[in-house]
Amino acid sequence: MSDPLRQELLDIFVGRATRRYGLSEINQLQHALQSAALAEADNAPPATVLASLLHDVGHMVHDLGEDPASRGVDDRHEALGAAWLAERFGPEVSEPVRLHVAAKRFLCATEADYSSRLSPDSVRSLALQGGPMSPEEVAEFKAGPLCAEAVRLRRYDEAAKDPYAKTQDFDYFLRHVAACR
Numbered sequence: 001m002s003d004p005l006r007q008e009l010l011d012i013f014v015g016r017a018t019r020r021y022g023l024s025e026i027n028q029l030q031h032a033l034q035s036a037a038l039a040e041a042d043n044a045p046p047a048t049v050l051a052s053l054l055h056d057v058g059h060m061v062h063d064l065g066e067d068p069a070s071r072g073v074d075d076r077h078e079a080l081g082a083a084w085l086a087e088r089f090g091p092e093v094s095e096p097v098r099l100h101v102a103a104k105r106f107l108c109a110t111e112a113d114y115s116s117r118l119s120p121d122s123v124r125s126l127a128l129q130g131g132p133m134s135p136e137e138v139a140e141f142k143a144g145p146l147c148a149e150a151v152r153l154r155r156y157d158e159a160a161k162d163p164y165a166k167t168q169d170f171d172y173f174l175r176h177v178a179a180c181r
Contacts, residue, residue, distance in 0.1 A: 034160035
């Protein structure tokens with residue numbers, strides 16, 4: 001991997017990702033590492049592991065401050081993050097990130113108990129993000145080429161909030177970068 005990209009990722013995730021992750025008891029870096037670890041444990045492809053690691057980069061590249069959802073603001077982190085990632089990686093990394101909020105809305109619309117398993121911050125942000133999908137939105141989402149990977153990423157995202165989880169460090173997951181550029 002090129003040294004400038006590695007340094008940029010370290011600056012963002014090790015430098016800025018120490019803020020608390022929403023209402024949970026972990027920070028953004030712990031959430032990213034847990035998401036990637038869950039993807040790897042599930043034998044996800046390298047692009048999905050990397051997307052899982054970097055899926056919330058949009059929260060760290062905007063200037064809206066910490067926890068804009070608590071102020072009723074949707075930071076559109078999925079679009080910001082996907083745009084940022086698309087400048088550095090292929091669509092196998094950026095598209096699941098762009099779609100991971102849509103995947104939450106999709107799962108809320110298609111799985112009867114999914115909404116009840118959401119964390120309090122995910123429930124709060126869901127309302128700002130449009131709520132569960134309509135049947136038309138569900139059909140459109142399902143037709144997308146990377147919707148299955150976005151749903152996988154969403155499941156890792158929601159499960160990655162354990163304050164006691166042990167993971168590999170950030171550099172460990174960066175080994176996937178070369179394959180995804």
